[in-house]
Amino acid sequence: MVPFFLRRAVNKYDRAEIKKLILTQLERLSPPCGPWEQLKMARLETALMRIDCEKFGACFKCEKSISLERLRINPEAVICSACLEAE
Numbered sequence: 001m002v003p004f005f006l007r008r009a010v011n012k013y014d015r016a017e018i019k020k021l022i023l024t025q026l027e028r029l030s031p032p033c034g035p036w037e038q039l040k041m042a043r044l045e046t047a048l049m050r051i052d053c054e055k056f057g058a059c060f061k062c063e064k065s066i067s068l069e070r071l072r073i074n075p076e077a078v079i080c081s082a083c084l085e086a087e
């Protein structure tokens with residue numbers, strides 16, 4: 001039984017969409033000319049490595065699903081907006 005908060009987790013179509021977004025963002029950042037670009041690129045690359053993991057899209061802190069809207073803007077996000085605000 002999937003916990004209620006993981007039911008709206010990213011599905012395979014969302015994953016495909018996010019994967020494309022990551023690749024587009026990586027392309028745009030290439031070559032990474034400044035420290036911000038380098039950091040963003042490293043984060044996007046790890047997101048690309050994690051994207052096929054079952055837990056992709058789940059918050060590292062509370063394990064609830066990170067909203068798709070948030071992932072579309074920040075595909076490398078590892079915590080949800082609620083946890084981010086609580087920090």
Ligand SMILES: [Zn+2]
Pocket residue numbers: 059060061062063064079080081082083084
């Ligand atoms: Zn959270």
